[in-house]
Amino acid sequence: MNIRQKLLTIIEQLPDNKLAILLNLALFWTRGKESIQPMLESQAYQEWLSAENDIYDELFAS
Numbered sequence: 001m002n003i004r005q006k007l008l009t010i011i012e013q014l015p016d017n018k019l020a021i022l023l024n025l026a027l028f029w030t031r032g033k034e035s036i037q038p039m040l041e042s043q044a045y046q047e048w049l050s051a052e053n054d055i056y057d058e059l060f061a062s
Contacts, residue, residue: 001009014022021044 011019011022021042024042
């Protein structure tokens with residue numbers, strides 16, 4: 001299976017909210033911009049950094 005086929009298989013399994021993130025990334029790349037900065041400002045990245053996703057408190061809580 002080639003890369004395109006693997007990617008299509010994965011895409012078919014993604015929920016709409018994750019497809020939206022993937023679409024934004026694909027559009028970003030097709031515009032010829034390969035800087036990481038806009039991704040660092042994205043909503044998905046900010047959610048990933050949020051306290052809700054902080055597993056360290058759970059792992060190291062006394």
